[in-house]
Amino acid sequence: MLELRGVTAGYDPREPVVHDVSLTVGDGEAVGLLGPSGCGKSTLARVAALLHRPVAGTVVIDGEPARGWRHRAPRAQRTAFGVVFQQPRQSADPRLRLDDLIAEPLRATGRRGEAAERVAALAAAVGLSGELLARRPHEVSDGQLQRACVARALVLRPRWLVCDEMTAMLDASTTAALVAVVEAYRRESGAGLLTVGHDAVLLERWCDRTMRWADLAAERRP
Numbered sequence: 001m002l003e004l005r006g007v008t009a010g011y012d013p014r015e016p017v018v019h020d021v022s023l024t025v026g027d028g029e030a031v032g033l034l035g036p037s038g039c040g041k042s043t044l045a046r047v048a049a050l051l052h053r054p055v056a057g058t059v060v061i062d063g064e065p066a067r068g069w070r071h072r073a074p075r076a077q078r079t080a081f082g083v084v085f086q087q088p089r090q091s092a093d094p095r096l097r098l099d100d101l102i103a104e105p106l107r108a109t110g111r112r113g114e115a116a117e118r119v120a121a122l123a124a125a126v127g128l129s130g131e132l133l134a135r136r137p138h139e140v141s142d143g144q145l146q147r148a149c150v151a152r153a154l155v156l157r158p159r160w161l162v163c164d165e166m167t168a169m170l171d172a173s174t175t176a177a178l179v180a181v182v183e184a185y186r187r188e189s190g191a192g193l194l195t196v197g198h199d200a201v202l203l204e205r206w207c208d209r210t211m212r213w214a215d216l217a218a219e220r221r222p
């Protein structure tokens with residue numbers, strides 16, 4: 001189980017943007033979190049994936065409290081998460097070809113030997129041809145780059161997926177294709193998913209359970 005317990009987080013400790021939020025994602029469960037722009041969804045998603053240290057509260061991963069954040073998180077906890085962000089260009093190293101971008105987490109964790117096989121399998125799953133894999137981010141469309149970012153998020157076979165508005169800038173067919181890739185991976189691996197966004201139709205179709213940001217806040221009130 002992935003648990004967020006009493007998370008308060010933000011960028012200025014005197015004015016947090018997330019206030020005392022608790023939620024859980026069960027093993028293999030897909031949980032959606034819906035909220036308006038600017039409410040703090042991305043901040044909460046980053047806390048859930050151990051990428052942003054909360055001011056208060058914690059994240060508990062399969063019974064074990066987070067033991068650090070970002071590069072200070074122990075590798076086993078850090079690599080338990082695959083994360084897809086809203087803006088692929090902000091999360092992709094512009095110098096890397098797409099095949100190297102997808103393989104980068106394997107290289108960073110000393111598993112370079114698995115790269116060729118994993119990249120080929122994931123490229124086929126997300127629909128990237130060999131010709132596209134040889135290009136750099138500025139030579140592909142946002143949709144093509146996001147396909148590579150989804151492949152990168154799956155390359156270490158994470159137990160938990162955190163998607164932050166993964167499809168916000170994509171057309172309907174790319175959205176459907178990438179949601180299908182995530183769901184195929186979850187069926188095969190049993191991974192749980194926390195996905196945040198503002199598209200109620202998409203999240204309600206995609207997830208086992210969808211919560212509204214306003215209801216999370218209401219649960220805190222006596």
Ligand SMILES: Nc1ncnc2c1ncn2[C@@H]1O[C@H](COP(=O)(O)OP(=O)(O)OP(=O)(O)O)[C@@H](O)[C@H]1O
Binds near residue numbers: 011017035036040198
């Ligand atoms: N790096 C940052 N430094 C300072 N403030 C930030 C930073 N990132 C986000 N914020 C602020 O925190 C608040 C919550 O932002 P966040 O990105 O979590 O919201 P969101 O619900 O994901 O919005 P959107 O749907 O528009 O992406 C906003 O007021 C935003 O301006």
